[in-house]
Amino acid sequence: MTPRKPPAVPGRKVRPGTEEPRPDAFDVERVRAEFPVLGRTVYGKPLVYLDSAATAQKPRAVIDALARFYLEDNANIHRGVHYLSERATTAYEGCRDQVRAFLGARETCEIVFTHGTTESINLVASAWGRQNLGPGDEVLITGLEHHSNIVPWQLVCEATGATLKVVPITDAGEVRLKDFEQGLTARTRLVAVSHMSNALGTINPVREMTALAHARGVPILVDGAQAVAHLPVDVAALGCDFYAFSAHKIYGPTGIGVLYGRRDRLEAMSPYQGGGDMIESVTFARTTYAPLPGKFEAGTPNISGAIGLGEALRFVARIGLEAIARHEAELLEYATREVAAIDGVRLVGTAPHKAGILSFVLAGVHPHDIGTILDLEGVAIRVGHHCAQPIMDRFGLAATARASFAVYNTREDVDALVRAIHKVKEVFK
Amino acid sequence: MDFEELYQQVIIDHSKRPRNCRPMADASGQAEGYNPLCGDRITCFIKCEDDVVVDMSFQGSGCAISTAAASLLSEAVKGKRRAEVQQLLRTFHALVTGTPGTSAEIESLGKLAAFRGVAEFPTRVKCATLALHTMQAALEGRPEEITTE
Numbered sequence: 211m212t213p214r215k216p217p218a219v220p221g222r223k224v225r226p227g228t229e230e231p232r233p234d235a236f237d238v239e240r241v242r243a244e245f246p247v248l249g250r251t252v253y254g255k256p257l258v259y260l261d262s263a264a265t266a267q268k269p270r271a272v273i274d275a276l277a278r279f280y281l282e283d284n285a286n287i288h289r290g291v292h293y294l295s296e297r298a299t300t301a302y303e304g305c306r307d308q309v310r311a312f313l314g315a316r317e318t319c320e321i322v323f324t325h326g327t328t329e330s331i332n333l334v335a336s337a338w339g340r341q342n343l344g345p346g347d348e349v350l351i352t353g354l355e356h357h358s359n360i361v362p363w364q365l366v367c368e369a370t371g372a373t374l375k376v377v378p379i380t381d382a383g384e385v386r387l388k389d390f391e392q393g394l395t396a397r398t399r400l401v402a403v404s405h406m407s408n409a410l411g412t413i414n415p416v417r418e419m420t421a422l423a424h425a426r427g428v429p430i431l432v433d434g435a436q437a438v439a440h441l442p443v444d445v446a447a448l449g450c451d452f453y454a455f456s457a458h459k460i461y462g463p464t465g466i467g468v469l470y471g472r473r474d475r476l477e478a479m480s481p482y483q484g485g486g487d488m489i490e491s492v493t494f495a496r497t498t499y500a501p502l503p504g505k506f507e508a509g510t511p512n513i514s515g516a517i518g519l520g521e522a523l524r525f526v527a528r529i530g531l532e533a534i535a536r537h538e539a540e541l542l543e544y545a546t547r548e549v550a551a552i553d554g555v556r557l558v559g560t561a562p563h564k565a566g567i568l569s570f571v572l573a574g575v576h577p578h579d580i581g582t583i584l585d586l587e588g589v590a591i592r593v594g595h596h597c598a599q600p601i602m603d604r605f606g607l608a609a610t611a612r613a614s615f616a617v618y619n620t621r622e623d624v625d626a627l628v629r630a631i632h633k634v635k636e637v638f639k
Numbered sequence: 640m641d642f643e644e645l646y647q648q649v650i651i652d653h654s655k656r657p658r659n660c661r662p663m664a665d666a667s668g669q670a671e672g673y674n675p676l677c678g679d680r681i682t683c684f685i686k687c688e689d690d691v692v693v694d695m696s697f698q699g700s701g702c703a704i705s706t707a708a709a710s711l712l713s714e715a716v717k718g719k720r721r722a723e724v725q726q727l728l729r730t731f732h733a734l735v736t737g738t739p740g741t742s743a744e745i746e747s748l749g750k751l752a753a754f755r756g757v758a759e760f761p762t763r764v765k766c767a768t769l770a771l772h773t774m775q776a777a778l779e780g781r782p783e784e785i786t787t788e
Contacts, residue, residue, distance in 0.1 A: 574655070576702035578677055579646075582763060586642045594677050608678040608700060637646050638655070638703070 236533045242618045244269040244525070255588030258626045263408055263436060263567055263614030264592050265458045268522070272462060275521035279514045286510055288487055302513050305520030306503070312523050313453060313470050314444035319502040320476065323511050326467035327435040328358040330454030331402070333469055333506060334431055335362035337479040338400070345371030347399040350428075352390070353379035353604055354407040354414065357597040359433045363402060372399070379604060383410040383559035391422050398423075401430040405437035409598040409612065410559025411542075411567030413441070420449045429475065435459055439616065440538060440565040442531045451475050457515060461617075462522030466515030469506070476502050483508040534617045538566050541615050545624045549613075552631055558610050569596075569610040572631065575638050577609040583637060584611075587630040644756040645763070646703065649711070654703035659696040659713035672699075672773030672785040674765055679705055681770055685777040690720050695774065702766050704757065709770035711751050716774070724778060727751075728771055734758070735767040 242248050245267045250257050259267060279301070285294035287302050303318075310318045324330045343349070349363045353376055360374075367374050377385050377393040385403075394401070401423045406413050416432050423430045431452035434443060439460040445453050452475065456467040471479075481488055481499055485508030490498040499505045526534070545568050550557055554573040572580055581593035592612045595602045602608060613627055663669075663684035672681040681699035685692060695713040700706075712731070716724045730744050731751055737758035739745055745752050757767045765787040772785045 576706075578702040578763070578766065579704070582645065582760060583642050599678070602678065608680075633642075637642060638651060 236529065236537055238537065238618065238620050241529065242620075244271070245618050246270055246273070248618060252588045252590070253586055258587075258589040258623045260613040260615065260619065260623060260627060261590045261592050262439070262616035262619075263459070263612065265464065266439060266461045266616050267618065268463070268518075269461055269525050271525055272518050272521045276463060276514050276518045279517050284514075287513055288504075298513055301520075302511070302516050305516040308520045308523050309468055309470075312443075312527075313468075314446045315470050316446060317473055320470055320473050322469040322471065322476070322503045322506045323516055324454075324467045324469050324506075325465055325512070326456040326458070327433060327454045328362075328456075328467075330452075330467055330469035331359055331431065331433060332362045333482045334402075334452050334454075334471070335366040337482040337506070338429075338475070339363075339366035339372075340370060341478075341480060343367070343370040343372040343399055346397055347372040348375050348395060348397045349373070350375050350377065350393050350398050350401045352377040352385045352403050352414065353600060354383070354385060354410065354412055355402075355404055355598070355600070356408050356433065356435065357599070358435075359402055359404055360600070373397075376600075379412075379601075382561045383407065383412045383601075384561040384563075385412075385414055387415060387418055387422070390419055394422060394426055394428065398426065398428050401428055402433065403430070404433040404435070405443070406434075406440065406565060407559070407598070407601070408436045408567070409596040409601045409610070410561065410569055411436075411564035411614075412559060412561040413437070413563045413565055415563075416450065417448055424449065436566070439526075439534075440531075441535055445470050457519035457522060460519075460522055461525055463512075463515045463518035466512045466519050468519075473502065476506070479506075481505050481508070485509040487511075529617060535565070537617060538615050538619075541619055541621065541624065542566060542568065544621055545613065545615070545627070548624055548628050549631065552628065552635075554635065555631070558605055558607065566615045568613045568615075570612075571607060571610055572634065575634055577611040579638070580611045580631070580634050583634045584627070584630045587626070587633060589627055589630045591627075645760060647753040647756070649750055649753045650703060650707040653707035653710040657697075657706050657710040659694075659710065660698060660706075661696050662698055663694065663696045666694075666696075666777075668777045668780050670773050670776035670781060670785060672769050672776070672787075674701075674705070674769050674787045676765060676787065677702065679766070679769060681705070681709060681773050683709070683770065683773040683777040685774070687721065690722075692716050692719055692721065692724055692778075695777075697770060697773075701769065704754075704763055704766035705769045708754065708767045711753075712770055712774060715749060715751055721778065725775075728775055732768060732771055735764055 283297045285298045287299040306321050307318045309321045377390050420430050429451035432450045434455040438455045451472050453470040458464040488508040558569040577593035594609045666684035667687045668685045679701035684696045686694040697709045735757045776785045
C-alpha cells in the first residue's frame with residue numbers, strides 16, 4: 211500500500227522544506243538552554259559533554275526543585291503531624307506515583323525508592339535470592355552486564371550455593387535469542403538482563419526474553435539504568451517481574467533510584483534492611499513489617515532526591531521520549547558514520563539495535579590518552595572498562611573510549627569529537 | 640593547559656618504541672603491577688650484581704604515560720647502585736605527585752623530568768607511578784602484586 215498524501219490545504223502553497231516548525235517540535239537549542247552547565251568552558255574551550263551514560267547533566271528545573279525543597283519545605287516524611295512534614299510526605303509520595311506512571315506500572319506500591327540501580331539489584335539479589343535460591347539453582351545473566359548486575363548475583367550465589375550462568379554475546383555485541391533460550395534450563399530460577407548495555411549501547415530484546423523466561427516459569431529482572439533515558443519503557447507491557455533504574459541517568463539527582471517489583475513478588479519477599487519507617491509495630495519479641503512499599507524503605511529516604519527525580523520525569527515528559535529517541539538516533543547515526551570514517555578507528559559494539567553510545571578504539575593509542583587529549587579540547591568522554599570488564603575481555607581489550615549522547619547533544623558536539631580525535635592522531639603520529 | 644606539556648616528545652617516543660620491553664630469563668627479582676582503574680598490567684624484571692642494578696626490563700600493556708615511564712625508568716636505573724635507584728624512584732615520585740623538590744633534584748632525573756606535567760592531571764598520576772611502584776617491589780623482592788589503589 212502506498213502512503214497517501216495529506217490533502218492539500220486550499221489557498222496555501224507550501225514549498226517542501228519551508229514548513230514552519232510546529233510549536234512543540236524538538237528544538238535542541240531550546241533544550242540546551244535549560245542545562246546551565248552546558249554554558250561553561252573547560253580549559254578555555256566550550257564544554258562538549260559526551261559522558262551522559264556515566265551521568266546526565268541536570269536541567270535547571272531539577273536543580274531548582276532540590277533547592278526549593280530545602281529552602282521552603284524541608285521536613286522528614288511519614289512521621290510528623292506538622293505542616294512541613296505533611297507537605298514533604300505529599301511531595302515524596304507524589305513522585306512515587308509519577309514514577310509509576312512513567313514505568314507503566316499498575317500500582318504505586320510497586321515502586322520502591324532506593325539509592326540507585328545498584329541498590330535496586332542488590333535488594334532483589336538479597337531479599338529474593340536468599341529466599342529462593344539453593345544449591346544447584348541457576349541465575350542467568352548475559353555477557354553484556356554492568357558489574358552491578360554481575361557482582362550482586364555472585365554474592366548471593368556464593369551464599370546460597372547457586373550458580374551464575376552467562377549467555378555469550380556475538381562479535382557485534384548482541385545477545386542472540388537462540389543463545390538466551392539455550393541458557394534457560396530446568397534449574398534456572400531467575401534471569402537478570404540489562405535493557406541497554408552501558409559499554410556498547412546494545413538494546414536487548416527484553417520483551418522476548420521475558421516471554422521465554424516466563425514460559426518456563428522463571429522471573430526476570432531488567433536493569434534499566436541506561437535504557438530509561440533513551441527509550442519508552444512500559445513494565446506492564448514488558449511483563450517483567452523487576453525493573454531497576456537510577457535517577458541521575460535520566461537528568462535527575464544522584465543517590466536516588468527505583469526498583470519496580472510486581473506486587474505479588476514484592477509481597478512474598480522478606481525485608482532487605484531493617485530500621486525505621488519499614489515497620490508496622492516493634493516489640494523486643496516480634497516485629498511486623500509495613501505494607502508495600504514501606505517494607506523496603508528502611509530509614510529516612512532521599513526525600514529531595516525523589517522530588518528531583520519527579521521534576522526530571524516532568525522534563526522528559528515535556529519533550530517526550532519518542533522525540534528524544536529520534537533525536538539521539540539521528541545523532542548516533544551521524545556520529546557512527548563520522549567516527550568510523552577516521553583512519554585507525556575501530557568501533558566496538560555494532561549491533562543493529564542500539565542507542566546513545568559509541569564505543570571505539572584507535573590503533574596505537576591507549577583510550578586513556580585519547581580521553582586526556584579530548585578533555586584538553588573540552589570534550590568529555592569516558593575511557594576505561596566502563597564497569598563491564600567481562601565485555602572488554604570478550605573483545606580482547608583492556609579499555610575503550612566511549613562517547614555517549616543525550617537529549618542536549620548536537621551535530622556540532624559530534625564534529626568537536628571528530629576534530630579532537632584527529633588531534634589525538636596528530637599527537638601520536 | 641596544553642597537551643604538549645603532558646605529552647612531551649620524549650614521552651611519545653618512548654611510548655611508541657619502548658626500550659627494555661622484554662622478559663628476562665635470568666632476573667634476580669620480578670614483580671607484577673596492576674592499575675585496577677584502567678586495567679593496565681606490568682611485569683618488571685630486575686637483575687642485580689652485588690649492589691648494582693645491571694639490567695631492568697618490563698612487559699605489559701598500558702597507556703602512553705605508563706609505558707613511557709616504564710621505558711625511561713628502565714633506562715635510568717641501569718648501572719646505578721640500589722640506594723641510588725631508590726633515591727631516583729623517590730625523586731621521580733615526588734615530581735609526578737606535584738612536590739618536585741629542588742632544581743638539582745629535577746635535573747638528576749635527566750629525561751624523566753619530562754613527566755613534570757603529569758602532576759597537573761590527577762587522574763593520570765597513577766599511570767606514571769605504576770612502573771615505579773612495581774620496580775620498587777622488584778628491587779625489594781616483594782612478590783605480591785602491586786596495585787595503584
